[in-house]
Every structure is written in C-alpha cells, then in structure tokens.
Amino acid sequence: MIDINNFIRQHKDVIEDINEIEKIINRKDYKKYLDDFVSHINSLAGKLKIHLSYEDKFLYPNLINGEDTQLKNIANLYMHEMGDISSVFTDYKNKYNTKSKVNDRLNTFEADTSDILNDIKNRIAKEENELYKLIVQKGGCRTKNC
Secondary structure (H helix, E strand, C coil): CCCHHHHHHHHHHHHHHHHHHHHHCCCCHHHHHHHHHHHHHHHHHEEEEEEEEHHHHHHHHHCCCCCHHHHHHHHHHHHHHHHHHHHHHHHHHHHHHHHHHHCHHHHHHHHHHHHHHHHHHHEEEEEEEEHHHHHHHHCCEECCCC
C-alpha cells in the first residue's frame, strides 16, 4: 500500500508558494516586490526538489514494480512527463532566481512565470485527480494507519 498523505501535503506546500508568486506577478507594481518574488521562487525550487525526490524514491518505483498494469503504465507516463517539467523549471529558476536576473529579462519574465506555474499546477491537479484517486481505488490508502 502507498501512503499518499505526504505527497498531498507536499503539493499543498508547493501551491502555497505558487499562490504567493502569482499574487506578486499580478500586481501592477510587482517590480517593487522582486525580493519577495525571488524568495518564493527559491522556496518553490526547494519544495519541488524534495517532492520530486520522494516521488522518485517512493511513489513511482512502487507503482512501476507493482503488479497492477494500469498503475505501471500511468506511473511510467507521469515519470516521463515530470522529468520534462522538472528540467523546464530548473531552467526557469536559473533564469529568474535573483532580482538582477529578473530585471535583466523583464520582457520575458511574466510570460515565462505564468507558463511554468501553470505547468506545475496542471501536473499537481493531474496527479491528485487521476493517479492518487486510482491508487486509492485499487486499494492504496490516504491515511497513515494503513
């Protein structure tokens, strides 16, 4: 059985940073808040790194090595997709993880930020609405008492 509580909590932590970043970006005077923006980008990077590490070590290997063909197939697909999102986010973070880097790229900053945050939010929604629900349906669990 797979306990998905920790993965759900990590998703909530990631979404909190995304929400804060979006609040900053949606302000007309967001340039005044770039220090906060950079702080949240670096926090988000750390949270994503931990989350992806947990997925790579615990979630996906258990699914891929399990007996359920449907879960194996979905796990393989999701692992491939997340690798792409992970590398795209790393490139994004390296472009925008300091105030001076943001200021140097103001012409692409907003669009790049919107794109990567939407990718991450869509991925989280997909995992929670498809994969995690399927795990629960197939006898996985959501509680620490499993």
